[in-house]
Amino acid sequence: MLRAILRTSSHALSREPKAIPFSTAAMRANLLRLQNEWEKVQVSRDRSAIYAYLSAIFELVKWWNLEGDAVSRAHQALHLRGYSSVREPEPFAAVILCTSNPDKVDHRTQSKWSGVLRHAAEFKRLDEPLHEFIVRRAVSTHAQHGMLVAWDGTDNTVVAFRLPRLRSLSYRAR
Numbered sequence: 715m716l717r718a719i720l721r722t723s724s725h726a727l728s729r730e731p732k733a734i735p736f737s738t739a740a741m742r743a744n745l746l747r748l749q750n751e752w753e754k755v756q757v758s759r760d761r762s763a764i765y766a767y768l769s770a771i772f773e774l775v776k777w778w779n780l781e782g783d784a785v786s787r788a789h790q791a792l793h794l795r796g797y798s799s800v801r802e803p804e805p806f807a808a809v810i811l812c813t814s815n816p817d818k819v820d821h822r823t824q825s826k827w828s829g830v831l832r833h834a835a836e837f838k839r840l841d842e843p844l845h846e847f848i849v850r851r852a853v854s855t856h857a858q859h860g861m862l863v864a865w866d867g868t869d870n871t872v873v874a875f876r877l878p879r880l881r882s883l884s885y886r887a888r
Contacts, residue, residue, distance in 0.1 A: 736783065741790050744774055748813035756818070765845040771813070772831050772844050775805045779835070806831040 751767045778784040788808035792799050795812040806828035810819065819827075830848060838847040 736787060736790075738790070738794065741787065741794060745791060745794065745809075745812055748774065748809065752814050756815070762845065765848070767814075768827060768831060768848075769844045771806060771809050772834060775809060775831070776835060778805060804828055804832075806835075 748767070748770055751770045755763045755767045775784055778787045784805040785802055788803040788805040789799055791812045792803060792808050797811065799808075807824055810824045810827055814824075833851070834844055834847055837851075838844065
């Protein structure tokens with residue numbers, strides 16, 4: 715009896731786990747959840763409200779990437795929203811397109827947001843919130859381009875000021 719149990723349990727452990735199919739209903743539910751996040755951003759007058767929306771998109775696409783299905787699910791999302799994709803869609807951009815208002819988010823903004831999310835997917839630490847990562851990277855980027863960055867203490871926004879360029883001093887050897 716014990717041998718039969720051990721054989722059964724060792725056989726169960728040696729099998730590959732089955733992937734659970736991602737249904738159309740699950741995709742619709744995820745897109746609706748993100749669309750609701752977008753609506754919250756639009757209702758809010760808080761400038762940092764966008765980070766909740768971007769964080770929700772980031773988490774969903776990261777999950778798709780971990781399962782190895784990000785591109786196919788981006789195709790599925792685009793198809794459900796009535797968009798046709800001729801080439802391989804970028805998952806972050808596809809989800810932004812499917813869940814935001816195209817009258818408010820133009821192609822340039824969509825591209826910026828998806829670029830930030832791709833960068834975060836590659837470089838963000840697991841324990842760091844997306845909002846903190848974006849702000850930290852913005853501060854270092856502005857510093858590299860001669861900008862002075864200061865915190866606006868009221869709503870966690872970053873204010874950047876361009877610093878005047880100093881002429882380099884050259885010395886001639888005598």
